[in-house]
Amino acid sequence: LKTIKELVVLSGKGGTGKTSVTASLACFLKPSVLADCDVDAANLSMLYSVQEKRREDFFGGNEAQINSEKCSACGLCAELCRFDAIEEKGGVYSVMEGRCEGCKLCVVKCPEEAIDWKPAHNGVWMVSKDKGINIFHAELNGGAENSGKLATKVRGEAFQYAEQLVSRGEGNSDLLLIDGPPGIGCPVIASLTGATAALIVTEPTPSGFHDLKRILELAAHFRIPSMILINKADLNSAIVDEIYGFAKGKAEVVGEIPYSELFHKAQKACSPIPELAPESVETELLRDISKKISKTLDAISAKKRGGER
Ligand code: SF4
Ligand code: SF4
Helix, strand or coil: CCCCEEEEEECCCCCCCHHHHHHHHHHHHCCCEEEECCCCCCCHHHHCCCEEEEEEEEEEEEEEEECCCCCCCCCHHHHHCCCCCEEEECCEEEECCCCCCCCCHHHHHCCCCCEEEEEEEEEEEEEEEECCEEEEEEEECCCCCCHHHHHHHHHHHHHHHHHHHHHCCCCCCCEEEEECCCCCCHHHHHHHCCCCEEEEEECCCHHHHHHHHHHHHHHHHCCCCEEEEEECHHHCHHHHHHHHHHHCCCEEEEEEECCCCHHHHHHHCCCCHHHHCCCCHHHHHHHHHHHHHHHHHHHHHHHHHHHHC
8 A cells, every 4th residue: 555645746847936836835745755856957955955965876778888999990880870979089989978879779780899888877866855854856967868767766766765754653744745847748757657646836828728738638647636736826817717617627726826026036045935934925825725735635545545445
């Protein structure tokens, strides 16, 4: 039986305030573990005064490496490589850093068997700590293509850790809060599949509404219950009404937050909104929204447990 509740926070694109919302909700939901699966632009940890506790290399795939001692400089590999990843300098052939796409063609075709198939170092993942919250985050090397795999790694490690805490009776709660990547690509699917629920942060603009529909479809495909938070809700009341209409029967709208400069200020101050402005209207709204999310998560888990019995 799954003991950890996983709430993944998503948005169709960057700039909706997703990460600020995640960090702010964490102030009330009090997860023991936070995972930043937005590995292409990891910035959740910047909203905390983190202390790094652990750092691990991430090898997401394989890449070619020419062994110069065996190479006869025939040039076939450079000819064959469709990604122009192999260069020749002064008669010496080598694979350019970060350019190999891992198709393995040169490895198979090299007449001298001079090309090794090595694990590719795609980035690092870290565990940092701030005030009792364990934050799992990562950095993908520039040009590396494995953000889906790295997001899976971060989420998997965070989940295992959260489970360990619960089984030892430690930590604040059984919640793993995940800051998901933007868009609807591979990293989003990696963060979403099998989660307890998704919280979609949207804004009432035509493109925001369009993105919301696409994520709701994706979540429905994977049978993940969704909740919606409308940020910058005062931008366009007509679209807000449309969102409520569209969400009916599909997802619960857990609340609205009007456009607020506090989002930028909180980011600049590296602090979640409830810590920066504890008496603000925004903090009050976020507190109410957290309560609704908590209730819904409990209901989903209870229903699941009922179904599994
Ligand atoms: S195909 Fe093999 S032998 Fe020829 S240049 Fe490339 S690595 Fe060297
Ligand atoms: S494995 Fe493919 S992409 Fe990488 S260097 Fe060889 S041919 Fe190019």
